[in-house]
Amino acid sequence: MAQIDNLPPLRDVIRTFELDARKSLGQNFLLDLNLTARIARSSGKLEGVTVIEVGPGPGGLTRGLLAEGAAKVVAIEKDRRCIPALEEIAARYPGRLEIIEGDALSVDMAALADGPTRIVANLPYNVGTPLLTGWLEADWPPFWDSLTLMFQKEVAERIVAKAGDKAYGRLSVLASWRTQADIVLDLPPQAFTPPPKVSSAVVHLVPRAEPLACDIKALARVTTAAFGQRRKMLRAALKHLGGDTVALIEEAGLKPTARAEEIPLEGFVSLANIYAAALKG
Template sequence: MAIDPLPPLREVIRTHDLVAKKQLGQNFLLDLNLTAKIARMAGDLSGSDVIEVGPGPGGLTRGLLAEGARRVLAIEKDARCLPALAEIADAYPGRLEVVNADALSYRPEGLTPPIRIVANLPYNVGTELLVRWLTPDVWPPFWESLTLMFQKEVAERIVAKPGSKAYGRLALLAQWRTDARLVMTLPPEAFTPPPKIHSAVVHLKRLDEPRFPANAATLSRITAMAFNQRRKMLRSSLKGLVPGVEDHLSAAGIDPTARAEEISLERFCALARQIDA
């Protein structure tokens, strides 16, 4: 079933000779009903401006617009995709702005809150972009929610719980400041070209305040040391953090012989407050 009067994506790719480039982390999602479903995972878009990173030939872009996004700002590094995106802009007058830029350096302006970020992120920059969105100088950030597609392995790290192999700094960072949920899994054959791995969509809704009080820099330093040597007991991996680290661990309710993957976000935040105090 068509979601708009524009041509099917396979035809768009053929017309504009858009062969996915591995060096750009491109894998195109061609099922427009699927892209519309991903757009719906972001919630009611009718009153929101949306930032999309790496739209490629515009499958998700069309889904966002068809689902009623007030305005979409699409940031595309690959100039080959611009003519295809221009055709979408013509079909949705005044609702799509396309910027030929690198999302790692481009700073969006002129958007009207509420702002959501929805993207099938290029594999090679996805995690870096997520970390940047989660670590602004001021919280809460400019965005209301993130609905992002990653490699399934990365998505599982974002929502992982203590005690699992996937649990680490990315889970702590995401869950400290957002409600993070894995909302969809996609097989390789959903993409062109098919990647070697499954993909997954994660929805992160920002919290107005972090889940537990802690200084961001202190928490980052603690978790970096703890998970860089995750097989060691915390009394060893955090040995150089501060003098008497075992006493600080005990005061924060943490067994000094425990390992990083066993410790909850709440306990890590308690340790950060204890260190700062």
Template sequence: MAQIDNLPPLRDVIRQHGLNAKKTLGQNFLLDLNLTLKIAKTAGSLEGRTVVEVGPGPGGLTRAILAAGADKVIAIEKDQRCLPALQEIADAYPGKLDVIDADALTVDMTTLVSGPARIIANLPYNVATPLLINWLKTDPWPPWYESMTLMFQKEVAQRIVAEAGEKAYGRLGVLSQWRTDAFIAFDVPPSAFTPPPKVTSSIVHLVPKDAIVTADAEAVENLTAAAFGQRRKMLRQSLKSLEPEILAYLEDVGIEPTERAEQVPVPAFLALAQMLSRNG
């Protein structure tokens, strides 16, 4: 393993601070600094950039982001056991690391950055999807971040990039593809983590689109939740709870009432969300 800085190996850091990963916090620590550097570089050049990181744990990815040239890292960590280890990184990179002791789901991240930032994170599995949805629903758009480079369970990553007609296509794909261009950069095997999870993980890179179809984010989320919540049913049935006259709305936007949610492309969902908002 190549040395990327003068700090101790991560295994030593974890041992010194007693940082056993907690299942309740969705923690799985990455120890290979070559791999964390590869994740950091997937975000593109970090020279002079501000990076927001969620769930840094003992700081393996944090160190890689700083070693890759980031001007500032804002790391949000709710596990107070990790704070001393992160402070050691802050001491090694004076003025470049701010650690926020908080739950990322409750933090208004626009208050933490003064200009465009990038999000890079090995997200805790138990909050990965809610965090992504919150970032995708950011208003006004374009958002405060330039890009997101995030780790998910592989099946979640596949849902983010799946298109209509594919088995993994669902609510997350509609929201992601409405507002971003997303792709899976590479997979990460369980053996890369301590402790090893039971699933393969994937790094997903998402770049916000400058121009998007104007639609209410809550309306899109509510529509897709209803549609994919009963994905085996035809839309005329699964969407009845949203709008009793859904048949007319479906026909007006060119969606066959007998179609199921996985058959409907993103633009059609957006057109339907617009109509529901106007008439709601």
């Protein structure tokens, strides 16, 4: 395996700093620096770009991002055991790596943006979906130019699924509403230490300049209700939203007998907007 810089191999870093991956932190370390560089490249050209990385661990992807030319990497790491390893990388790339010790769920990442900004991360499994949902539900347009994120493959497939797909669900609707999302890389369990029980995939999301106009809270309520009982017809699944459910569905141009997995993005947006208007009326 070729080295991308003159720093020690990641296995040596893990051994030196005793960085055994912890299940409680959702850690699975990617040690192949060729793969981490490939993930970095999948986010596009990085010259002049600030990259926010969540959960860098021993710094494999961090090194890939810096080696590929990122102007600055802001690494947010909850596990303080990893900080000394990241500090060694910072010394190798003076002025280009900022390390923040903390929980990514509580960090104001918009405040970290500096010029063109992207988020690139091998997300810890236990916080990946909440982080993505938060980025998608925030004010629009977002502070980031793109998201390049690793998830369990099952989650990645849910993000990119379309109506009619088995994996189609609330996350699919939210992601397709505000972004163009594509899987750009598949990774087997053997690529990680320790190997997880499932495969992983990298998803690249680019924000839509003008998403369909929609009330975000109404969209969340409608999709949660519809997919919460996905085997039921819409007229039954949406019943607890109140009011004349059938009339609501028909006004949106949908069939009350349809099921959630059959409804495309445009249908959910129409349904959410009519529901929001009904609440205000």
